[in-house]
Amino acid sequence: MLGKDLLGLYDASAEDIAAILDTAVGMKKLLTQNLKKLPHLQGRTVTTLFYENSTRTRCSFELAAKYLGAGTVNVSASSSSVQKGETLIDTGRTLDAMKNDVIVIRHPMGGAPHLLARNVKASVINGGDGMNEHPTQALLDFYTMREKFGSFKGLKVAILGDILHSRVAKSNLFGLTKLGAEVTMFAPATMMPQGIERLGAKVARSREEAVAGAHVVMGLRIQLERMQGGLFPSLSEYNKYYGVGEGDLKGADKDCIVMHPGPVNRGVEFTSAVIDGETSRIEEQVLNGVAVRMALLFLLCKNRQGGERA
Amino acid sequence: MKKLLIKGGTAVLPQGCAACDILVENGKIAQIGQGLSAAGAQVLDAAGLHVFPGLIDLHVHLREPGFEYKEDIASGSAAAVRGGFTQVCCMPNTSPVCDNAAIVSYIVQRGREVGLCKVRPVGAMTVGERGESLAEMGKMKDAGAVAFSDDGKPVSDSRILRLAMEYASGFGTLTLSHCEDKALADGGVVNEGYNSTLAGLKGIPRAAEEVDVARVILLAETLGLRAHICHVSTRGAVQLLREAKARGVRVTAETCPHYFTLTDDAIASFDANTKVNPPLREQADVEAVKAGLADGTLDCIVTDHAPHHADEKNVEYNLAAFGISGLETSFALSYTALVRGGVLRIEQLAEKMSAAPARILGLEGGVLEEGAAADLMLADLQEKFVIDPSEFVSKGKNTPFAGREVYGRVKYTIVDGAVKFSNKKQ
Numbered sequence: 001m002l003g004k005d006l007l008g009l010y011d012a013s014a015e016d017i018a019a020i021l022d023t024a025v026g027m028k029k030l031l032t033q034n035l036k037k038l039p040h041l042q043g044r045t046v047t048t049l050f051y052e053n054s055t056r057t058r059c060s061f062e063l064a065a066k067y068l069g070a071g072t073v074n075v076s077a078s079s080s081s082v083q084k085g086e087t088l089i090d091t092g093r094t095l096d097a098m099k100n101d102v103i104v105i106r107h108p109m110g111g112a113p114h115l116l117a118r119n120v121k122a123s124v125i126n127g128g129d130g131m132n133e134h135p136t137q138a139l140l141d142f143y144t145m146r147e148k149f150g151s152f153k154g155l156k157v158a159i160l161g162d163i164l165h166s167r168v169a170k171s172n173l174f175g176l177t178k179l180g181a182e183v184t185m186f187a188p189a190t191m192m193p194q195g196i197e198r199l200g201a202k203v204a205r206s207r208e209e210a211v212a213g214a215h216v217v218m219g220l221r222i223q224l225e226r227m228q229g230g231l232f233p234s235l236s237e238y239n240k241y242y243g244v245g246e247g248d249l250k251g252a253d254k255d256c257i258v259m260h261p262g263p264v265n266r267g268v269e270f271t272s273a274v275i276d277g278e279t280s281r282i283e284e285q286v287l288n289g290v291a292v293r294m295a296l297l298f299l300l301c302k303n304r305q306g307g308e309r310a
Numbered sequence: 311m312k313k314l315l316i317k318g319g320t321a322v323l324p325q326g327c328a329a330c331d332i333l334v335e336n337g338k339i340a341q342i343g344q345g346l347s348a349a350g351a352q353v354l355d356a357a358g359l360h361v362f363p364g365l366i367d368l369h370v371h372l373r374e375p376g377f378e379y380k381e382d383i384a385s386g387s388a389a390a391v392r393g394g395f396t397q398v399c400c401m402p403n404t405s406p407v408c409d410n411a412a413i414v415s416y417i418v419q420r421g422r423e424v425g426l427c428k429v430r431p432v433g434a435m436t437v438g439e440r441g442e443s444l445a446e447m448g449k450m451k452d453a454g455a456v457a458f459s460d461d462g463k464p465v466s467d468s469r470i471l472r473l474a475m476e477y478a479s480g481f482g483t484l485t486l487s488h489c490e491d492k493a494l495a496d497g498g499v500v501n502e503g504y505n506s507t508l509a510g511l512k513g514i515p516r517a518a519e520e521v522d523v524a525r526v527i528l529l530a531e532t533l534g535l536r537a538h539i540c541h542v543s544t545r546g547a548v549q550l551l552r553e554a555k556a557r558g559v560r561v562t563a564e565t566c567p568h569y570f571t572l573t574d575d576a577i578a579s580f581d582a583n584t585k586v587n588p589p590l591r592e593q594a595d596v597e598a599v600k601a602g603l604a605d606g607t608l609d610c611i612v613t614d615h616a617p618h619h620a621d622e623k624n625v626e627y628n629l630a631a632f633g634i635s636g637l638e639t640s641f642a643l644s645y646t647a648l649v650r651g652g653v654l655r656i657e658q659l660a661e662k663m664s665a666a667p668a669r670i671l672g673l674e675g676g677v678l679e680e681g682a683a684a685d686l687m688l689a690d691l692q693e694k695f696v697i698d699p700s701e702f703v704s705k706g707k708n709t710p711f712a713g714r715e716v717y718g719r720v721k722y723t724i725v726d727g728a729v730k731f732s733n734k735k736q
Contacts, residue, residue: 010508087621087624087625088625088626089624089625107626109626109627109628109629110509110510110511110580110627110628111509111510111511111580111626111627112626114579114580115580115624115625115626115627129510130510130511130628131510131511131512132509132510132511133510167510170507170510193506193507194502194503194504194506194507194513195503195504195505195506195507195508196507198504199504199507199508
């Protein structure tokens with residue numbers, strides 16, 4: 001049973017996840033028929049509250065809400081204004097007073113959506129918080145995997161890149177282990193967080209080991225400031241040992257697909273041949289993201305009555 | 311001057327507990343013995359209570375001057391006596407920083423005016439706690455400073471640290487080292503490990519504490535100086551201290567109740583009241599801290615009382631202030647975890663919370679003996695209660711212990727023979 005909010009997949013059940021994915025199937029069907037004026041969320045308001053830059057996540061949520069007939073408002077705040085100006089709780093209460101139904105928050109600090117959710121009546125969706133979680137990205141990843149493989153049982157997912165800072169990797173790990181998939185991670189040793197094995201991941205010692213037999217090979221965006229911060233020496237060295245080219249996929253399952261949360265650094269996480277190749281699902285992920293967010297908005301609003309939580 | 315006879319209690323003496331009466335005269339302990347009587351004395355019925363030497367805390371933040379919205383000397387002193395403390399040493403990270411004799415004098419004077427517990431200022435080691443040049447430790451000592459520390463802002467330049475330790479020793483005073491390699495801590499907010507990964511919060515590795523503990527130990531050892539390590543939280547730091555003491559290094563160390571009662575499992579809620587520096591660690595560290603208290607590696611228990619305004623905690627975890635308001639929970643938490651938990655005997659707890667702190671800084675009090683200042687704390691060790699921050703008299707209600715059931719209620723706090731706090735209700 002989905003509650004008021006979706007803050008992360010660590011606390012979500014396999015049933016919650018399945019319900020969202022199942023609902024998203026219908027939403028995608030409507031989208032592919034180019035039906036973008038649907039009545040599901042008429043009279044509802046969805047606000048995106050982003051304290052970090054984002055193009056695709058914000059755009060995806062906004063379009064998902066609009067396609068379902070909701071009104072949308074976008075609030076941007078630079079992270080510096082968080083520290084100087086209005087507190088998150090006060091901002092949340094202000095949005096609440098305006099009768100928002102859903103607030104989608106992205107924030108550079110882990111736990112910010114939880115703080116907001118405790119203080120507002122609106123449903124809160126975590127659109128990515130610091131190094132904690134990015135549940136809707138993981139849900140769209142699951143949708144993409146299920147579309148290709150039908151089931152998660154025995155599915156092997158390899159995640160390569162900056163695991164330490166990746167909320168995408170963590171939400172994927174939390175969800176996939178609940179769904180019965182096997183997650184293997186590989187990263188420069190400076191970017192592999194402590195305790196990740198206790199959370200259910202296998203840690204590979206090499207790219208080859210990570211990719212071996214994988215049905216899904218997922219790359220993570222490497223942020224340039226990590227290099228400036230000394231976590232790895234150069235992009236070319238990163239690509240040589242941690243990037244994936246066509247040749248590196250030889251050991252993967254013959255039906256393997258390649259995924260990436262974007263935006264991709266071409267020639268760093270993946271070569272262009274991989275990004276644009278037959279195995280790539282990167283563009284499909286973006287479409288699926290809209291469908292999954294439509295499903296989530298619909299389900300959360302269904303739980304609410306007259307603007308308040310049912 | 312009037313006499314006070316504390317009758318029918320159990321005195322916590324260095325060698326153990328004994329049914330004793332205590333007669334207080336002229337602010338001093340006049341007599342300890344059985345069946346005492348004194349004509350004209352006010353009698354305090356201590357039946358069912360344990361009489362401890364007044365607790366002494368080497369590490370508190372009273373926030374005055376400068377941060378009176380968090381705490382001031384009046385509210386901090388009230389919290390101290392409510393927690394059984396008769397003497398507290400307040401850290402210099404005020405605004406302005408307590409790095410000169412004028413501010414030391416101000417704090418001493420305010421402490422006297424408030425007149426609850428004895429307030430002993432700790433002066434800054436370096437000007438502005440900037441770690442660049444030595445503060446006027448001699449003048450501060452004459453004004454009443456009892457030790458020197460750049461608590462919270464450890465001196466990163468090892469040469470300056472060495473000079474500060476040496477210079478302080480010239481006045482017979484001790485430096486108190488908050489051990490943290492800031493580069494290694496790198497802006498982290500919780501312990502680095504499973505729980506930091508789970509919560510997605512930036513971790514502080516144990517090495518950030520341990521590297522600096524090792525540095526201070528080595529400076530003390532090679533220079534033949536005394537050193538004191540603040541708020542030890544890791545098993546590695548406990549081991550470094552154990553080995554140093556075995557080699558004969560003159561180092562003492564403190565820990566705080568939260569390091570032997572809580573693990574970083576508590577951060578999963580993103581409740582910023584769990585945010586403290588050094589951070590809450592893991593179960594193995596909790597066990598090591600207890601073992602260190604039991605075998606004498608850790609000399610004393612302090613609170614690191616760090617009151618903050620609610621607005622400074624009710625924000626994103628990363629933005630929240632570090633610190634726990636600890637004066638009013640320390641005794642019950644320590645008694646419950648350590649004595650009822652089978653780690654220490656009652657008289658050993660009194661050693662950790664009173665005698666050892668007094669000895670480390672050469673303060674009065676610490677032991678129940680005839681002729682000593684009548685600084686006493688009476689507690690009902692059988693009384694069970696639930697920690698409720700709304701009852702705190704400290705302005706800082708920031709505690710991760712709200713709702714925790716503990717034993718050991720402070721009933722009376724007596725300073726220089728005068729009752730400064732009493733809790734007679736059930």
